[in-house]
Amino acid sequence: MKKIEKAKLNDLLARLAEASTLYLPVRKGGKVNFAKWTKDEEYCADELKTVKSAKDVFFPQSENIVSFKRESSKITILPKELPTDRTVIFGVRACDAKSFDILDSVFMSEPADSFYTARRNSAVIITTACSTPEETCFCGVFGIDPANPGADIQTWFVGEELFWEALSEKGKALTEELSDMLSDADEKEVEDEKSRISEITKQLPLNGLSLENFGGDKTNELFDAAQWEKLSQSCIGCGTCTFVCPTCQCYDIRDYDTGNDIRRYRCWDSCMYSDFTMCAHGTNRPTQLQRFRQRFMHKLVYFPANNNGEFSCVGCGRCVSSCPISMNIAKVIKSFGGDNK
Ligand code: SF4
Ligand code: SF4
Numbered sequence: 001m002k003k004i005e006k007a008k009l010n011d012l013l014a015r016l017a018e019a020s021t022l023y024l025p026v027r028k029g030g031k032v033n034f035a036k037w038t039k040d041e042e043y044c045a046d047e048l049k050t051v052k053s054a055k056d057v058f059f060p061q062s063e064n065i066v067s068f069k070r071e072s073s074k075i076t077i078l079p080k081e082l083p084t085d086r087t088v089i090f091g092v093r094a095c096d097a098k099s100f101d102i103l104d105s106v107f108m109s110e111p112a113d114s115f116y117t118a119r120r121n122s123a124v125i126i127t128t129a130c131s132t133p134e135e136t137c138f139c140g141v142f143g144i145d146p147a148n149p150g151a152d153i154q155t156w157f158v159g160e161e162l163f164w165e166a167l168s169e170k171g172k173a174l175t176e177e178l179s180d181m182l183s184d185a186d187e188k189e190v191e192d193e194k195s196r197i198s199e200i201t202k203q204l205p206l207n208g209l210s211l212e213n214f215g216g217d218k219t220n221e222l223f224d225a226a227q228w229e230k231l232s233q234s235c236i237g238c239g240t241c242t243f244v245c246p247t248c249q250c251y252d253i254r255d256y257d258t259g260n261d262i263r264r265y266r267c268w269d270s271c272m273y274s275d276f277t278m279c280a281h282g283t284n285r286p287t288q289l290q291r292f293r294q295r296f297m298h299k300l301v302y303f304p305a306n307n308n309g310e311f312s313c314v315g316c317g318r319c320v321s322s323c324p325i326s327m328n329i330a331k332v333i334k335s336f337g338g339d340n341k
Contacts, residue, residue, distance in 0.1 A: 002164040002175060002182035003189070009045075009162060012181050013037060016088050019177070020124070023057050024090040025050050034089065045091065045157065048134055049318060053246030054096045055103060057089055058119045061243075062267040065115065065253070069261050078261070082118040088174070090126045094149035095139045095316040097127045099246030102314070105307055106249050124170050125151035129197060136317030138206035138330060144314060147197035156190045163190045206317070208340035209333050216305030222297065227335045232292035234325045239270030241319040241328065242295065247312045250276065271295050296332045 004012055016022045022037040025044045032047040034054045052061075067078040100120070107116035127149035130137070139146055148154065152171030156163045163185055166175040175182065201207060214222075242248040252269040255262050269276055271294050277284040285291045303312035319328040333339075 001185045001187045001190070002166075003161045003185035004164065004182050006157070006160050006162055008181065009043070010039075012178065013043060013090070014039060015178060015181065016090065020086040020088040022088050022090060023054070037090075043091065045128070048130055048132060048137075049093065049316065049321075051318075051322075052244055053099060053316065053318070054089055054092050055099060055246050057087065057123070058100070058116050059103065059107070059249065059251075062265055063115070064263050064265045066264045067261045068264070080115075082114055084118060084122055087119065087123040088126065089123060090128075092125055092127045092149070092151060093130055093316075094127060094144050094146045095137075095314040096246050097125060097149055097151040098139070098142070098144050098314045099316075100125065100151075102247045102303075102307075102310065102312055103249060105310070124153070124174050126153040126155060126171075127151045129154065129156045129193070131157060131193070131197065133197065133200050133204060134317065135205055136320040137201075137204055138209055138315035138317060140201050140204075140207050140315070141209045141211065142311055142313060142315050145198075146201060147194040156193050158190055158193045161185075206315070206320075206330050209330060210338045210340045211300070211311065211333065213336045213338055214300040214304075214311070214333070216301065216309060218301050219297070219305070222301060222336065223293070225336070228289055228293045231327065231332060231335055232289040235272070235288055235292050235327055236325060237272045237274065237288050237291065238324060239272045240322050240324065242270040242272055243268060244318040244322050246314060246316055246318070247299070252276075271298070296329060299329065300333070 013022060017037055023034045024037050025032050025047050026035045026037065026041040027044055028035060031051045032044045033050045033052050034057060037043065064080055066080055069076040069078060104120065107113040108120065129149055130146035133146050150167065152168040153164060153166050153175065164175065164182060166172040242250065250269045250271050251266050253264060253266045255264050272291050274283060285294060299312040304310055313329055320330055
């Protein structure tokens, strides 16, 4: 275990940014999100949840993946280079750290997504324990511990110090690079903070949700359930829940003619949109009920069916606070008998 005074944190961030591209939560346009850090940016250490999750770093909202140049009848393919420079993501919360494991099983299983994989392999993730979990948080339901957020390095803010524990080989190597800035600390110094966080977590209103009625074997039982109609009735299909969600991974690929070249880009899409499954014959999910059901069945039934029981939700609560009609996965779980309280 290591530590550094909070007053010296900016020096540490500057050092990290010298040797890597550093992402952390910063305020832009009044909202806090993960962005590239420069000395002019203030690290928003007290912000529990960024509006969007940290998934943008590995799976950007929009990115060019290849370009084509057309000269008379000749077409030249201009591939985009894969990112290889080291990236450090600082201040990731436990829920977002867990979401990377879920995204890995989607993007890094064969055939692997080369852009995601290159970014992921060159990244070091530094998590920060949640000193003030909020009422919308329910990561504990998915076995996530906000007091021990994991990843390559985990950190805790306690008093006027930041405590630092390297967990992976990558994390240990980075800690060694920073050894002149970090001093030795005793694990006991963060025990009280961990206990305090655990006590808050236990008392959160959504902490008692039960997932016993969900899982990979529940397709037949849940697919035609009457609850979907009432739950989906007022959904306006805005897609907000999918864009703020750390584990949603739907995307579209389109070509854009700039006049000089053709750019093929990929951008986030949403299973809540009517044209998402549009095929030549029409769409596979013509009603909002079907689209709504797809999102939640995927997270709570289909994904665990194909991923050793792992759910595709990390209980971050972003959908709880951002849906304009106050619908969310916690209400879905409750409506199928998952409200333990
Ligand atoms: S559940 Fe809410 S956030 Fe999601 S698409 Fe429907 S209205 Fe929008
Ligand atoms: S479904 Fe909601 S609570 Fe679950 S990970 Fe996505 S945004 Fe977070």
